[in-house]
Amino acid sequence: MPRKADPLPQAAPKPVPPIGVKVSTDMERRSYGIRARARWTDPISKRRVTRSEIVPDEAAAHAFFDQLRTSSSKGMDVSMTLLEFVTSIGQRWARGLDPTSTADNYGIGLRLRVLPALGHLPVSQITAGIIDRTIDEWETRHGASTIKNTIAPLVRILDEAVRDGMLTTNPAKNRAKRSLNRNAFREQSAEDASPRAHAIPDLATLNKLAGACAEVHQSYSDFVMLAALLAARSSEVSGLQAGDVRFDKNIVIISRQTFPGKGGLITKATKNRKERRVPILDPLRPVLERLTEGKEPENRLLVGPKGGVLTTATVRDATNWDELVAKLDLPNLTRHGLRHTGATWMADAGVPLHVLQDILGHASIETTRGYLHPDDRHLASAAEQANAFLRKSGRPASKQPASRRTTARGL
Known part of the structure; x- marks a missing residue:
């Protein structure tokens, strides 16, 4: 059973006199300062309530009383700590x-x-x-x-x-x-900060990673291929069912996610609560055919070695992920980097931006734009135009014939 989440720490706010209640105040000198005390009667319980503080001098005592009056007008202690609040x-x-x-x-x-x-x-x-x-x-x-x-x-x-x-x-x-x-x-440079920087460079490297995961168990290899070639989040891979694969339309429908939460696994709608339709790429087809064979539509598409749900943490721990990707010269690759991989490859293939936005489920097209390959050709064109202008403006002015200059002066 998952461990129940620890409760937040508690600190009861100090009492504040209700609005309109008469408050009596007094001060008493002591060897270590002045005790400033305020007393009032709670209008509901009829109990006498006392609040006091030790302050260094009378000015601080009056400031304490003023603070209580302000707290009373606001209905809460204005001096309370963040924990009390x-x-x-x-x-x-x-x-x-x-x-x-x-x-x-x-x-x-x-x-x-x-x-x-x-x-x-x-x-x-x-x-x-x-x-x-x-x-x-x-x-x-x-x-x-x-x-x-x-x-x-x-x-x-x-x-x-x-x-x-x-x-x-x-x-x-x-x-x-x-x-x-x-x-x-x-x-990091702007290029390194792009999600493209977290993608696997090519299909051969992806197959190499999937093969290394398969040495632990085939399900971990399938997890890698599904996440990368569907450009899906780990929780969305976990939530896939056999019926989500539509070979007749050559698509996979992503409509739910499964992840660990309070009390166990939680299955709910995708991040933006909209189902997505992702095309089936050729390298993924054999994987999907094998995973759907003999399964009912409501069965989970992918399960772990013991028949349970695979989560990103499960894959990380079972494959010793950090060590595994470091050996493949992919030291910064995370499981979410697999989603970046599929998105980057589709962008490089020329998938229109608005289509890629739908595939990835981005609310803003600016997020999708981050997967486009930086194109500096327009800068080269701008340089050519500027250089042509500078060459033209740098030439000495041609001399006019003397007769023309004279005519011009005469005019």
Whole structure:
């Protein structure tokens, strides 16, 4: 049984006097400072509530009382820490997220990174600079995707703080973009940062990789071929059923994904919730014919050595993926790089951009455009035109006949 996700840490917010309730205050000098105390009666429970703090002087005591009055007008403690605020809003920050995947990943980022780093800080004191310095530290230990899934819940939580009047603006806005731009590819050229850079160069190399995986088990080889030649995500390969293969139309329909989640495996619609139709390429046809033989339409197309679902983690661990691809001189190849491979090959084959967008399921055509091969021919043409202009403008002016010059002066 999968281990149940650990709950978020909790910190109960400090009491705040309700609006309109009479608050009595007093100060008492002590050897280590001044005890500033505020007391009021809860209108519902009729219990006497006390809140006190030790402060260095009377000015700080009055500031404490003013802060309580402000908190009372806002309905929450304006001095609460990020951890206390997260506790007070519960799951409000996760509204609208898919609870089976996105919310789960964001919750992990919140629990493992955001709250340990920033949970002790008062929300009102969290600035863009503090967040940037925290991201700098995360960048030394985590990849861009992990950082994105860490910053995203922080952005949502601080959005709630803005709505509650604790902040005027959200200091975490645009921090994820800053991280991806400066961390993931900051030392790479534009060409190296392209998804093309993560693709396998040719079919021979793909077959070599598939053969190496087959030495462990044939299912891992099939996983590689399906992901690359369908330009599919690993979870989409896991979700394929035999009935998704339509030999009569020469297509494979990708309409679902399967991946590990809370409580076990989760099967749901694809990332953009739209089914995709991918053409069957010739090198993949024998694989599909073998995998569909004798299966009912609802049967899984691909299963592991023990009949279970293959996930990207399963393939990684079973094949010793990092070591395997390094031996094939593909040290940076990931399982997702197989999807980049198919997309790059189709782009190089001249598949129209809008068709490739449909095959890949991209919401934006600009994402698809990243798979196009850089074409610098227009730059060469521009250079020829500019050079012709410079040659022409650099020639000395031709001398006019004397009679023409005289006539011109006479005019």
